[in-house]
Amino acid sequence: xxxxxxxxxxxxxxNKPFPFSLPHPLLSALSESTxxxxxxxxxxxxxxxxxxxxxxxxxxxxxxxxxxxxxKLFRETMDxxxxxxxxxxxxxxxxKAALFEGNTYSYSxxxxxxxxxxxxxxxxxxxxxxxxxxxxxxxxKYMADIRRQQEQEIEHRSLQxxxxxxxxxxxxxxxxxxxxxATMDLPYDKTLLAARLGMxxxxxxxxxxxxxxxxxxxxxxxxxxxxxxxxxSQYSCSACSSNFPCKDLKDRT
Amino acid sequence: xxxxxxxxxxxxxxNKPFPFSLPHPLLSALSESTxxxxxxxxxxxxxxxxxxxxxxxxxxxxxxxxxxxxxKLFRETMDxxxxxxxxxxxxxxxxKAALFEGNTYSYSxxxxxxxxxxxxxxxxxxxxxxxxxxxxxxxxKYMADIRRQQEQEIEHRSLQxxxxxxxxxxxxxxxxxxxxxATMDLPYDKTLLAARLGMxxxxxxxxxxxxxxxxxxxxxxxxxxxxxxxxxSQYSCSACSSNFPCKDLKDRT
DNA sequence: CGAGGTGTTGAAAGTGCTCAAATGGCGTGG
DNA sequence: CCACGCCATTTGAGCACTTTCAACACCTCG
Numbered sequence: 173x174x175x176x177x178x179x180x181x182x183x184x185x186x187n188k189p190f191p192f193s194l195p196h197p198l199l200s201a202l203s204e205s206t207x208x209x210x211x212x213x214x215x216x217x218x219x220x221x222x223x224x225x226x227x228x229x230x231x232x233x234x235x236x237x238x239x240x241x242x243x244k245l246f247r248e249t250m251d252x253x254x255x256x257x258x259x260x261x262x263x264x265x266x267x268k269a270a271l272f273e274g275n276t277y278s279y280s281x282x283x284x285x286x287x288x289x290x291x292x293x294x295x296x297x298x299x300x301x302x303x304x305x306x307x308x309x310x311x312x313k314y315m316a317d318i319r320r321q322q323e324q325e326i327e328h329r330s331l332q333x334x335x336x337x338x339x340x341x342x343x344x345x346x347x348x349x350x351x352x353x354a355t356m357d358l359p360y361d362k363t364l365l366a367a368r369l370g371m372x373x374x375x376x377x378x379x380x381x382x383x384x385x386x387x388x389x390x391x392x393x394x395x396x397x398x399x400x401x402x403x404x405s406q407y408s409c410s411a412c413s414s415n416f417p418c419k420d421l422k423d424r425t
Numbered sequence: 426x427x428x429x430x431x432x433x434x435x436x437x438x439x440n441k442p443f444p445f446s447l448p449h450p451l452l453s454a455l456s457e458s459t460x461x462x463x464x465x466x467x468x469x470x471x472x473x474x475x476x477x478x479x480x481x482x483x484x485x486x487x488x489x490x491x492x493x494x495x496x497k498l499f500r501e502t503m504d505x506x507x508x509x510x511x512x513x514x515x516x517x518x519x520x521k522a523a524l525f526e527g528n529t530y531s532y533s534x535x536x537x538x539x540x541x542x543x544x545x546x547x548x549x550x551x552x553x554x555x556x557x558x559x560x561x562x563x564x565x566k567y568m569a570d571i572r573r574q575q576e577q578e579i580e581h582r583s584l585q586x587x588x589x590x591x592x593x594x595x596x597x598x599x600x601x602x603x604x605x606x607a608t609m610d611l612p613y614d615k616t617l618l619a620a621r622l623g624m625x626x627x628x629x630x631x632x633x634x635x636x637x638x639x640x641x642x643x644x645x646x647x648x649x650x651x652x653x654x655x656x657x658s659q660y661s662c663s664a665c666s667s668n669f670p671c672k673d674l675k676d677r678t
Numbered sequence: 679c680g681a682g683g684t685g686t687t688g689a690a691a692g693t694g695c696t697c698a699a700a701t702g703g704c705g706t707g708g
Numbered sequence: 709c710c711a712c713g714c715c716a717t718t719t720g721a722g723c724a725c726t727t728t729c730a731a732c733a734c735c736t737c738g
Contacts, residue, residue, distance in 0.1 A: 586692095586693070586694090587693080587694070624694075624695090625694075625695060625696085627694090627695075627696085628693090628694055628695070631694090632694090
């Protein structure tokens with residue numbers, strides 16, 4: 173919040189102004205000097221779809237911030253199944269958790285939509301935690317948020333059926349209020365979305381139709397129109413312990 | 426690790442020596458003075474099975490440590506389903522996460538086996554985090570562990586079937602090595618265990634039989650005998666991204 | 679136009695859930 | 709010590725939801 177005005181002027185490789193001011197809840201708690209160091213050591217690179225940024229188990233030296241594109245975080249089981257941890261886009265960071273997990277990444281990261289990604293040394297974060305108590309507190313707060321999101325995720329996977337999970341995802345997509353009509357676009361392709369929600373593409377397809385029948389939403393390709401978010405809330409959130417729209421918990425990294 | 430020798434001498438209400446020295450990974454990082462304050466303000470009480478310690482959403486002033494008995498952490502959905510977050514026993518703490526979640530508990534806690542439970546003010550923790558950077562770091566480390574456990578839990582619920590989940594639970598129960606034979610006792614009744622693993626009691630019963638057929642374990646009431654832990658590992662962990670025995674991650678709070 | 683990727687649909691099988699009923703252990707009151 | 713009742717556990721049958729395998733419709737890009 174403080175160093176931001178300066179940051180906004182920061183110019184990246186190629187002289188294009190930095191398109192977002194690292195308004196990340198975590199990074200905004202950095203001291204100005206560390207933020208400056210971070211920006212100094214920040215190196216950008218462009219990656220094509222399919223590029224693996226790192227694999228689970230790799231030794232970790234960097235954490236990453238996304239400027240554009242989409243990145244999938246996932247793990248693979250011994251018998252070939254894949255578990256999608258999350259799918260992230262601009263403004264989100266990943267790989268920082270490695271700091272506390274034996275300096276290895278605990279999941280793999282793959283670019284699923286051409287992306288520009290910045291890499292920053294984890295050592296800076298580590299030092300900042302040790303030196304700047306305010307940052308350590310921000311980190312704790314941030315991790316508590318993640319933890320809550322994960323608990324919700326566990327609940328969703330155990331208690332909600334496929335159509336409800338999709339409905340819940342749509343609700344978390346809305347930027348508009350939590351009542352009345354809304355329109356939203358699925359942020360990435362349906363196959364990936366299915367994986368993100370822990371179901372097969374076929375199941376996703378059928379579940380979305382089912383959701384349409386049950387709640388009256390309209391589906392036009394990747395655009396979804398909802399007449400009444402409340403209907404959707406009621407449909408999805410009745411199988412969830414969080415009141416009303418599971419809202420307020422969007423991503424997790 | 427440091428304040429422990431002193432702590433071990435600590436005497437609780439009723440003059441019984443404290444049966445464990447708060448060897449909790451988190452609390453052992455407290456400063457000696459805070460540890461002393463904590464022990465001073467620690468109040469013990471006995472609770473019968475069925476007692477609700479707190480409900481999700483309650484304003485939180487305390488966090489708790491278990492001296493004996495079992496406590497179930499859970500949440501309830503609007504349509505009556507219950508999601509068991511975890512089941513804890515002696516030495517484990519709970520309720521501390523409320524500090525970062527608007528000072529309300531994010532789950533409910535119920536005694537499921539007569540228990541002695543100590544309550545400590547969250548404010549002490551809060552202050553310690555602000556004042557003692559080493560503790561803040563321990564907290565971060567601790568939360569990172571929890572986070573990893575949760576990710577594993579998500580994976581288990583999505584990727585493992587019922588018999589595999591039980592097998593994985595058994596593996597995490599062993600104190601013995603990770604190979605060869607082992608004997609273990611289910612820590613609490615099967616109905617609760619079923620809930621903890623996210624399945625119905627009937628499913629648990631059938632899944633356990635299935636596990637017996639598939640891996641050759643022997644079931645005598647709540648005692649389980651395994652001839653070869655490797656067989657079990659292979660059976661359960663093939664559907665999991667963590668290498669071999671999901672080990673090393675036992676509880677989560 | 680053809681290839682490949684994405685999304686949908688159908689049919690069959692698998693897995694877990696619900697409802698119902700039977701079994702077995704265990705403590706209490708007689 | 710025994711009968712009774714309660715509770716945990718098991719078993720059976722049917723059902724709901726999801727997956728799997730296959731086939732097909734679309735769309736985009738050479």
